[in-house]
Amino acid sequence: MKTYRVAVLAGDGIGPELVRVTIPILRLASYLYGFELIFEEALVGGTAIEATGKALPPETLEICKRAQAIFFGAVGGKQWESLPPEKQPERAALLPLRKTFSLFANLRPITCYPEIIDASPLKPEIASGVDLLIVRELTGGIYFGQPKGRVLTEQGERAIDTLLYDTSEIERVATVAFELALRRKKSLTLIDKANVLESSLLWRKTVKEIANNYPEVDLKFMYVDNAAMQLVLKPTQFDVLLCENLFGDILSDEAAGIAGSLGLLASASIGASKFGLYEPAGGSAPDIAGKGIANPISQILSGALMFEYSFQEEEAAQAIKDAVRDVLKEGYRTMDIAKGSATYCTTEEFAEKVAQKIEINFKKKKQEGS
Amino acid sequence: MKTYRVAVLAGDGIGPELVRVTIPILRLASYLYGFELIFEEALVGGTAIEATGKALPPETLEICKRAQAIFFGAVGGKQWESLPPEKQPERAALLPLRKTFSLFANLRPITCYPEIIDASPLKPEIASGVDLLIVRELTGGIYFGQPKGRVLTEQGERAIDTLLYDTSEIERVATVAFELALRRKKSLTLIDKANVLESSLLWRKTVKEIANNYPEVDLKFMYVDNAAMQLVLKPTQFDVLLCENLFGDILSDEAAGIAGSLGLLASASIGASKFGLYEPAGGSAPDIAGKGIANPISQILSGALMFEYSFQEEEAAQAIKDAVRDVLKEGYRTMDIAKGSATYCTTEEFAEKVAQKIEINFKKKKQEGS
Ligand SMILES: [Mg+2]
Numbered sequence: 243m244k245t246y247r248v249a250v251l252a253g254d255g256i257g258p259e260l261v262r263v264t265i266p267i268l269r270l271a272s273y274l275y276g277f278e279l280i281f282e283e284a285l286v287g288g289t290a291i292e293a294t295g296k297a298l299p300p301e302t303l304e305i306c307k308r309a310q311a312i313f314f315g316a317v318g319g320k321q322w323e324s325l326p327p328e329k330q331p332e333r334a335a336l337l338p339l340r341k342t343f344s345l346f347a348n349l350r351p352i353t354c355y356p357e358i359i360d361a362s363p364l365k366p367e368i369a370s371g372v373d374l375l376i377v378r379e380l381t382g383g384i385y386f387g388q389p390k391g392r393v394l395t396e397q398g399e400r401a402i403d404t405l406l407y408d409t410s411e412i413e414r415v416a417t418v419a420f421e422l423a424l425r426r427k428k429s430l431t432l433i434d435k436a437n438v439l440e441s442s443l444l445w446r447k448t449v450k451e452i453a454n455n456y457p458e459v460d461l462k463f464m465y466v467d468n469a470a471m472q473l474v475l476k477p478t479q480f481d482v483l484l485c486e487n488l489f490g491d492i493l494s495d496e497a498a499g500i501a502g503s504l505g506l507l508a509s510a511s512i513g514a515s516k517f518g519l520y521e522p523a524g525g526s527a528p529d530i531a532g533k534g535i536a537n538p539i540s541q542i543l544s545g546a547l548m549f550e551y552s553f554q555e556e557e558a559a560q561a562i563k564d565a566v567r568d569v570l571k572e573g574y575r576t577m578d579i580a581k582g583s584a585t586y587c588t589t590e591e592f593a594e595k596v597a598q599k600i601e602i603n604f605k606k607k608k609q610e611g612s
Numbered sequence: 613m614k615t616y617r618v619a620v621l622a623g624d625g626i627g628p629e630l631v632r633v634t635i636p637i638l639r640l641a642s643y644l645y646g647f648e649l650i651f652e653e654a655l656v657g658g659t660a661i662e663a664t665g666k667a668l669p670p671e672t673l674e675i676c677k678r679a680q681a682i683f684f685g686a687v688g689g690k691q692w693e694s695l696p697p698e699k700q701p702e703r704a705a706l707l708p709l710r711k712t713f714s715l716f717a718n719l720r721p722i723t724c725y726p727e728i729i730d731a732s733p734l735k736p737e738i739a740s741g742v743d744l745l746i747v748r749e750l751t752g753g754i755y756f757g758q759p760k761g762r763v764l765t766e767q768g769e770r771a772i773d774t775l776l777y778d779t780s781e782i783e784r785v786a787t788v789a790f791e792l793a794l795r796r797k798k799s800l801t802l803i804d805k806a807n808v809l810e811s812s813l814l815w816r817k818t819v820k821e822i823a824n825n826y827p828e829v830d831l832k833f834m835y836v837d838n839a840a841m842q843l844v845l846k847p848t849q850f851d852v853l854l855c856e857n858l859f860g861d862i863l864s865d866e867a868a869g870i871a872g873s874l875g876l877l878a879s880a881s882i883g884a885s886k887f888g889l890y891e892p893a894g895g896s897a898p899d900i901a902g903k904g905i906a907n908p909i910s911q912i913l914s915g916a917l918m919f920e921y922s923f924q925e926e927e928a929a930q931a932i933k934d935a936v937r938d939v940l941k942e943g944y945r946t947m948d949i950a951k952g953s954a955t956y957c958t959t960e961e962f963a964e965k966v967a968q969k970i971e972i973n974f975k976k977k978k979q980e981g982s
């Protein structure tokens with residue numbers, strides 16, 4: 243039987259409770275769809291700082307290295323905000339993980355399910371049918387470019403940040419985006435600001451070259467300011483959006499707003515191999531931690547993403563996504579998206595419904611002889 | 613009688629027709645509210661290239677220098693897109709104007725009038741009450757910072773853009789933003805990315821210092837990615853948003869999307885003095901030029917902005933804004949926003965309705981003895 247080893251890094255805030263209720267779902271799906279998962283838990287984030295003094299202890303990194311994927315909860319919280327920036331949970335855990343495993347592409351699928359179209363702030367006729375994927379370059383650009391700093395001048399201070407990209411950094415993430423577009427609606431929009439940025443000109447040139455290897459994919463270009471407007475006016479026009487780091491950061495949060503809640507959205511950070519880190523799009527939300535009210539959908543869908551991208555277990559991934567939709571269709575909601583006649587569920591109850599639905603759907607399919 | 617001299621630069625595409633129908637409105641309002649306008653027309657953009665070889669001829673610049681404000685239409689069109697970038701209408705006309713007159717602050721007011729709430733892609737309950745002002749730094753930041761360019765490397769190319777700000781550039785635009793906040797709901801949100809950008813740290817520090825002069829203004833901070841999400845989820849939480857150049861470019865177009873159409877939005881570029889350039893937020897839209905279908909609201913409201921900021925003629929400005937709302941309330945619409953039972957108007961008809969309404973409202977007020 244195919245076996246996949248998963249490093250489980252639950253972290254802080256709502257991370258542990260989301261991960262805890264999701265693991266049984268993943269295990270069930272793997273069992274039904276004929277593969278085995280070996281979960282290895284490890285400390286990360288503030289929890290790891292408390293226990294070991296480090297946000298990413300060496301043992302955790304070892305466990306990740308043995309695994310084929312990292313299933314991540316969330317990190318961060320008020321009590322660690324006073325630490326120096328480089329020791330804070332987010333920076334001291336996620337950045338080294340991305341670096342160690344060369345996770346240069348962040349994937350953020352945004353789907354407005356008809357079942358929860360009312361969660362979107364957009365009118366239903368505009369949100370309906372949204373199914374886009376933001377591919378964000380994650381390890382380059384203005385967040386990391388040197389020089390970066392502040393100098394005293396005669397009149398005050400001067401601050402400098404550098405937006406820097408090499409051809410190779412663009413090539414590798416563009417290749418990921420084109421490969422994903424092939425498996426979707428075969429449309430890719432490069433988001434840039436080529437009318438004013440030199441880096442955008444290099445992105446356009448490089449992406450056009452990569453496009454030669456993917457003649458089936460329809461390549462378009464759009465300025466980032468226009469894209470920010472189009473995402474609101476007509477989000478269904480997009481399939482895959484390829485963005486440099488900062489633009490992807492901004493647009494993926496805007497797109498999350500369009501879906502209505504970060505609690506619905508999964509996220510993957512991947513590289514050139516099949517290894518990946520899977521996590522909810524939202525944060526550790528310490529204010530609602532431990533109350534059993536957090537929405538587990540983002541964590542559950544992160545598991546589906548892991549099945550899809552790291553394990554190529556597409557059937558099991560689809561089974562999870564279908565089950566989430568079916569449970570929503572039956573009217574069950576966690577508090578953050580409960581409206582009108584919805585049946586309110588706790589985190590655990592919702593996850594349990596999803597597990598039941600996976601099993602029911604599987605049996606139904608089997609009886610139908612498919 | 614107070615007299616204001618206005619340089620009228622109608623430009624290309626729909627610019628001339630929008631400006632042509634708006635001038636009588638401005639003249640009427642000035643007459644009713646007791647001041648005089650002297651309009652001087654001048655060539656700009658592609659039209660000026662055709663006539664003189666230059667997008668901003670010296671005579672045009674002279675006319676602008678004699679004036680207290682520039683009333684601008686739009687520039688650009690397909691026929692000039694093959695020119696080298698620095699000769700194209702937008703870059704060769706607007707950039708030197710901004711530079712000559714030190715127009716470092718771009719103002720973009722976004723209001724979702726109840727009368728045209730259906731133009732917004734957001735649900736009415738979310739768009740209703742939106743009344744925000746984006747103050748964008750216009751002459752610094754990553755669009756202009758040096759070094760900027762591309763170099764060959766062993767593996768390919770490297771592209772570099774530099775995001776650079778001096779204290780003084782931040783101080784002057786922050787002062788403008790605080791002054792405007794004082795005249796509004798006294799709430800100012802600085803949009804930045806202070807968790808990763810050095811320039812954002814300098815913005816925070818400088819803006820906090822300026823805030824000491826404005827104790828009545830409530831100052832908040834928000835990361836640009838979160839702001840992109842919050843604008844969609846709950847746009848009514850904002851009053852004045854202060855942004856560095858790139859962030860302001862992106863968020864002002866997103867906010868325009870929220871209003872539903874660039875055709876509704878005015879824009880002002882101002883400096884430390886009262887001199888300003890006023891223009892519609894949309895472009896020259898050559899595809900609809902000359903058809904009489906363009907929406908004149910953005911041009912008309914740009915006139916109101918000019919009255920307000922450059923001439924301090926607030927009563928006349930308010931009269932124009934009220935008239936636009938009243939005409940919308942009566943169901944008149946240009947094609948771009950006509951829906952349902954609306955009465956369709958041409959550009960000229962709509963403007964004529966606004967003029968009539970200004971006169972009617974003025975007489976009514978007078979009779980009421982106010
Ligand atoms: Mg973000």
Ligand SMILES: [Mg+2]
Nearest residue numbers: 467861862865
């Ligand atoms: Mg723009």
